[in-house]
Amino acid sequence: MKLLVTGGAGYVGSVCAAHLVETGHEVVVLDDLSTGHRDAVPPGARFVEGELGAAAGDVLAEGFDGVLHFAARSLVGESVQRPELYWHGNVVASFRLLEAIRAHSTPRLVFSSTAATYGEPEQVPIPETAPTRPTNPYGASKLAIDHMISSYTAAHALAATSLRYFNVAGAHEAFGERHAVETHLIPLVLQVALGTRESISVFGDDWPTPDGTCVRDYIHVDDLADAHLLALQYAVAGEHSIYNLGSGQGFSVREVIEACRAVTGHPIPAVTAPRRAGDPAVLVAAGDRAAERLGWKPSRTDLERIVGDAWAFAHKRA
Numbered sequence: 001m002k003l004l005v006t007g008g009a010g011y012v013g014s015v016c017a018a019h020l021v022e023t024g025h026e027v028v029v030l031d032d033l034s035t036g037h038r039d040a041v042p043p044g045a046r047f048v049e050g051e052l053g054a055a056a057g058d059v060l061a062e063g064f065d066g067v068l069h070f071a072a073r074s075l076v077g078e079s080v081q082r083p084e085l086y087w088h089g090n091v092v093a094s095f096r097l098l099e100a101i102r103a104h105s106t107p108r109l110v111f112s113s114t115a116a117t118y119g120e121p122e123q124v125p126i127p128e129t130a131p132t133r134p135t136n137p138y139g140a141s142k143l144a145i146d147h148m149i150s151s152y153t154a155a156h157a158l159a160a161t162s163l164r165y166f167n168v169a170g171a172h173e174a175f176g177e178r179h180a181v182e183t184h185l186i187p188l189v190l191q192v193a194l195g196t197r198e199s200i201s202v203f204g205d206d207w208p209t210p211d212g213t214c215v216r217d218y219i220h221v222d223d224l225a226d227a228h229l230l231a232l233q234y235a236v237a238g239e240h241s242i243y244n245l246g247s248g249q250g251f252s253v254r255e256v257i258e259a260c261r262a263v264t265g266h267p268i269p270a271v272t273a274p275r276r277a278g279d280p281a282v283l284v285a286a287g288d289r290a291a292e293r294l295g296w297k298p299s300r301t302d303l304e305r306i307v308g309d310a311w312a313f314a315h316k317r318a
């Protein structure tokens with residue numbers, strides 16, 4: 001297939017673009033490089049530098065079989081401080097993309113949605129049928145796009161899939177996580193092992209969890225990429241499918257730090273800090289729907305494997 005990958009110079013987008021190129025698809029990456037990196041665009045993909053909303057129409061006019069839409073702002077804290085960036089950068093830009101998809105009759109769309117659309121869960125593991133009550137503008141902007149996609153799918157015979165990521169982690173052999181402002185647990189812990197950070201702050205140790213620290217569902221970015229390929233394959237015109245992407249297993253902040261110690265051999269000092277606003281205690285996916293309908297089964301679920309791949313990438317770049 002000829003596929004447009006928006007945000008293909010970012011972490012998840014670059015890894016998915018690499019998987020698409022490796023499986024023989026023709027890939028065009030559209031990215032404004034606001035947070036992505038030119039050298040993260042995989043060799044074999046054509047690169048177009050441009051702002052999504054402005055450039056999508058011209059690019060899609062060439063004719064494509066599908067769009068994988070990763071381009072987004074994705075910092076929860078920033079979304080609370082500066083919501084306008086999220087309504088514009090995520091919702092308005094995605095609306096323009098959908099309009100370009102409609103104008104050029106692009107048949108397929110795979111969208112990077114998020115577990116943040118659910119907000120504070122009533123039930124864990126979280127199924128796709130759980131209520132969606134996002135607790136921050138980031139999650140709200142992604143949910144708004146999911147609703148937009150549903151209406152376009154029904155009205156314009158688009159075959160669409162939203163993939164709700166839990167905690168994406170690990171690295172592909174060539175591409176991984178490189179954020180200018182790093183907020184994610186595993187790369188921050190690995191910075192301590194690399195010597196660029198003194199200690200890791202544990203945001204709260206009095207949560208109602210077995211060891212008092214928050215529990216998350218860490219999913220390897222290569223497993224995530226596999227799900228995107230399956231989503232393209234199984235998409236049906238006129239249907240908007242929504243799938244959670246997680247492994248269904250939860251690891252606490254302390255367990256993650258322990259795994260990083262085991263992988264790196266570094267003592268990694270940890271300091272208890274106040275809870276971070278908006279953090280739910282436990283977020284774990286019920287992944288049955290993706291297993292049943294896409295045949296997706298994550299295979300890189302061992303925590304030390306996930307951390308080990310992130311470490312190999314971080315080390316290579318240091």
Ligand code: UDP
Binds near residue numbers: 185202
């Ligand atoms: N966390 C932490 N210290 C940090 C960064 C994150 O204790 O310096 C915790 C955070 O409170 C959450 C978990 O690690 O419970 C994962 O956070 P991350 O930001 O990686 O992902 P999120 O779950 O917010 O999407």
